[in-house]
Every structure is written in C-alpha cells, then in structure tokens.
Amino acid sequence: MVERTIESVLFRSRWIMAPFYLGLVIALLVLLFKFGHELLHFVLHAVAATESDIILGILALVDLTLTGNLVLIVIFSGYENFVSKIDPAGHPDWPEWMTRVDFTGLKQKLLASIVAISAIQLLKAFMNLDKGQMSENTLMWLVIIHGVFVGSSLLLAWSDKLTTDKH
Structure with missing residues (x-):
C-alpha cells in the first residue's frame, strides 16, 4: 500500500x-x-547598409529562428517524453517527428541546434573582425567553444550508436 502511494x-x-x-x-x-x-531594424536600414551589414542582419534573423526552433523542440519533446502524450489525431498538420522523438533524439536535436547557433555566432564574429568590434582573443574562445559543441555532439552521437548497437 505504501509503495503504491x-x-x-x-x-x-x-x-x-x-x-x-x-x-x-x-x-x-x-x-x-x-x-x-x-x-x-533590418528592413528600415537595408538601403544604407553594406553587404556585410545585410549578411549580419540575415544571420541575426536566422539565429533567432534557430533559437525558436530549439525552444519548440524542448517544449514538444519534453512535454511528450516527461509529462503526457499528445494525441496528434485532431491536428492534421501535426509534424510526424514530434510524437517519435525519444530522449536520445531530443538530445541530438538540441545539440544540433546549439551547434548551428554557435556556428552563426562564430560567423558573425568573423564578419565583425575587420570592424574592430571583436578581439582575436574573444574570437579564439568562440572557435574553442564551437569546437567543444561540435565534439560533444559527435561524442554523444557515437555513444548513442554504441548503446543502440549493443541492444
């Protein structure tokens, strides 16, 4: 009785x-x-912007979009995996992956999004290097951090593959 409670x-x-x-x-x-x-801000300043400014503006929008995707992945997959199943039958445009992402898939999708966001931040830093807005030391750390994210993603994928191969 106590155990069931x-x-x-x-x-x-x-x-x-x-x-x-x-x-x-x-x-x-x-x-x-x-x-x-x-x-x-991007649209209002597009006429006077340089090519570099346009690219940076687009990267900022892509970065925000990827972050939004990351949040959605966490919301749906986390809710589905840890709280309650969502019935997709009443939603004809329901993405198929949302009901099939397990915890391993969630980790991989999260890390892939983080790597993409990190890559965009690194690209933005490279583009700002000639403007003097970014020190070489800061850029070095951004490269190291991005490398850690990439390495972590590869190690996680490899360890998940080893685990599933054993089962």
Missing part, C-alpha cells in the same frame, strides 16, 4: 513540469517580439 505520487509529480513548458511558450513569444524588432 509513493509510486502514484511520483508518477503524478511529472505534472510539475507542465508550467515550465508553458513558461517556455511565453519565452517563445518574447523571442518573437525580438525577431520582429530585429526584422524591422
């Missing part, structure tokens, strides 16, 4: 995570506001 409490405690996912929806709205602000 403890297990029931533990099982129901997963719903404590639901407000976290709702909070991430609010964070996504804040990100949308920032994207709109960046887009407006």
Whole structure:
C-alpha cells in the first residue's frame, strides 16, 4: 500500500513540469517580439547598409529562428517524453517527428541546434573582425567553444550508436 502511494505520487509529480513548458511558450513569444524588432531594424536600414551589414542582419534573423526552433523542440519533446502524450489525431498538420522523438533524439536535436547557433555566432564574429568590434582573443574562445559543441555532439552521437548497437 505504501509503495503504491509513493509510486502514484511520483508518477503524478511529472505534472510539475507542465508550467515550465508553458513558461517556455511565453519565452517563445518574447523571442518573437525580438525577431520582429530585429526584422524591422533590418528592413528600415537595408538601403544604407553594406553587404556585410545585410549578411549580419540575415544571420541575426536566422539565429533567432534557430533559437525558436530549439525552444519548440524542448517544449514538444519534453512535454511528450516527461509529462503526457499528445494525441496528434485532431491536428492534421501535426509534424510526424514530434510524437517519435525519444530522449536520445531530443538530445541530438538540441545539440544540433546549439551547434548551428554557435556556428552563426562564430560567423558573425568573423564578419565583425575587420570592424574592430571583436578581439582575436574573444574570437579564439568562440572557435574553442564551437569546437567543444561540435565534439560533444559527435561524442554523444557515437555513444548513442554504441548503446543502440549493443541492444
């Protein structure tokens, strides 16, 4: 009886995570506001902008978009894996991957998004190097951090492959 009660409490405690996912929806709205602000700034200054400024503006928009994708992956996959299954039957445009991403897939998608965001930040830093806005020391650390993200992604994929091959 005590064991069943403890297990029931533990099982129901997963719903404590639901407000976290709702909070991430609010964070996504804040990100949308920032994207709109960046887009407006980009469009209003496009005529006087240099080619480099245009590329940097586009990279900023792509960066925000990838961050939004990252948040969506966490919201849907996290909710689906840890809180409750979502029934896609009532949603004809439901992406197929959302109900099939397990924890391993979630980790890989998260790291892939982080690597892409890191790569964009690194590219933006390279483009600002000639403007004197970025020191070589800071650029070196950005390259090292990006390398760590890439290396971590490869190691995670390799270890997941080894684990699944053994099963």
